[in-house]
Amino acid sequence: MSLITFLPDLPGCSVEQVSQTEEAIVITACATVPDACCPDCQHVSSQIHSTSTRSPKALPSSGRPVRLLLQVRRFRCSNSLCQRQTFAEAFAQLVAPRAQRTCSARELLRVIGEAIGGEAGARLSQRLGMKCSAATVLRFVRQAALPSSSTVRGVGVDEWAWRKGQRYSTILVDLELQAPIDLLEDATAESFAAWLESHPTVEIISRDRGTTFADGASRGAPQAIQIADRWHLIHNLGEALEKVLARHHADLKRAFLREEEHQPSYPVGLEALIPARLPSQAEQARIARQERRLAIFTQVHELYAQGWSCASIGCEVLIQSKLAQGFFTITFA
Numbered sequence: 001m002s003l004i005t006f007l008p009d010l011p012g013c014s015v016e017q018v019s020q021t022e023e024a025i026v027i028t029a030c031a032t033v034p035d036a037c038c039p040d041c042q043h044v045s046s047q048i049h050s051t052s053t054r055s056p057k058a059l060p061s062s063g064r065p066v067r068l069l070l071q072v073r074r075f076r077c078s079n080s081l082c083q084r085q086t087f088a089e090a091f092a093q094l095v096a097p098r099a100q101r102t103c104s105a106r107e108l109l110r111v112i113g114e115a116i117g118g119e120a121g122a123r124l125s126q127r128l129g130m131k132c133s134a135a136t137v138l139r140f141v142r143q144a145a146l147p148s149s150s151t152v153r154g155v156g157v158d159e160w161a162w163r164k165g166q167r168y169s170t171i172l173v174d175l176e177l178q179a180p181i182d183l184l185e186d187a188t189a190e191s192f193a194a195w196l197e198s199h200p201t202v203e204i205i206s207r208d209r210g211t212t213f214a215d216g217a218s219r220g221a222p223q224a225i226q227i228a229d230r231w232h233l234i235h236n237l238g239e240a241l242e243k244v245l246a247r248h249h250a251d252l253k254r255a256f257l258r259e260e261e262h263q264p265s266y267p268v269g270l271e272a273l274i275p276a277r278l279p280s281q282a283e284q285a286r287i288a289r290q291e292r293r294l295a296i297f298t299q300v301h302e303l304y305a306q307g308w309s310c311a312s313i314g315c316e317v318l319i320q321s322k323l324a325q326g327f328f329t330i331t332f333a
């Protein structure tokens with residue numbers, strides 16, 4: 001097996017030399033074709049004017065950073081009608097003009113940024129051998145093209161917070177692509193209706209049970225079917241169920257204690273826990289919240305004792321909380 005098998009793919013290039021420094025693996029490469037097209041007149045030229053070297057960062061190899069030494073030829077344009085006299089050859093599939101990283105390295109950093117964000121992405125990229133700042137990771141994420149929304153058939157709509165509690169806009173999701181396709185400036189019926197009018201292919205609108213998006217959908221796409229999305233239905237059901245159970249907290253506790261009286265291992269004297277006065281609904285809700293906070297407090301201390309980091313504990317508690325709410329069971333389908 002050739003050593004080149006273990007090196008990053010370099011489309012349109014041949015590897016001339018591979019060497020190592022303390023910092024990186026260095027690959028010297030050049031184009032495989034003898035000529036190039038003028039970017040203005042598309043005339044093919046093989047008359048070399050000069051050469052220079054670019055040194056973009058490439059995908060790492062075995063965790064070690066890889067730097068290219070790319071030999072770039074500058075050609076004379078032989079078309080007498082063309083204004084351009086010389087041009088540098090392009091490596092369209094390998095690296096964009098003036099870019100400091102190859103296309104594949106930028107794409108990997110973009111995927112990392114989308115998955116875990118800028119700061120965590122920067123730390124991970126350093127461990128992977130492709131050191132990058134958080135700002136650069138986020139720049140690659142922002143430069144990614146949004147999916148086309150011109151032929152969307154099913155759209156999910158909900159509020160999206162620029163800053164929670166202060167400024168809200170509207171996020172629109174293609175239900176077939178399962179991906180966001182647009183963000184509106186605000187969360188009003190007017191802007192949603194205007195968006196729908198510019199997308200007449202919409203057939204299904206999945207929304208919350210509020211009136212704002214229902215109004216916008218009726219005005220902007222009267223032909224579309226409106227459905228309440230699964231997340232909001234289950235979220236509303238959970239809230240209603242919690243209120244009902246809190247209202248019957250005393251009955252449930254009495255039923256539990258009566259059941260436990262028949263168990264031989266039941267501790268003697270627990271009957272004294274039955275409150276002399278039944279708590280009000282507000283007290284019941286307060287007690288339920290207190291019990292949830294105590295459970296989270298206990299879980300945090302247990303994870304910390306097991307050696308978990310603060311960030312990992314935060315993620316775990318958040319995930320458990322979302323799972324308890326049924327958040328991750330909801331999909332747009």
Ligand SMILES: [Zn+2]
Pocket residue numbers: 038039040041042043077078079082083084
């Ligand atoms: Zn030309």
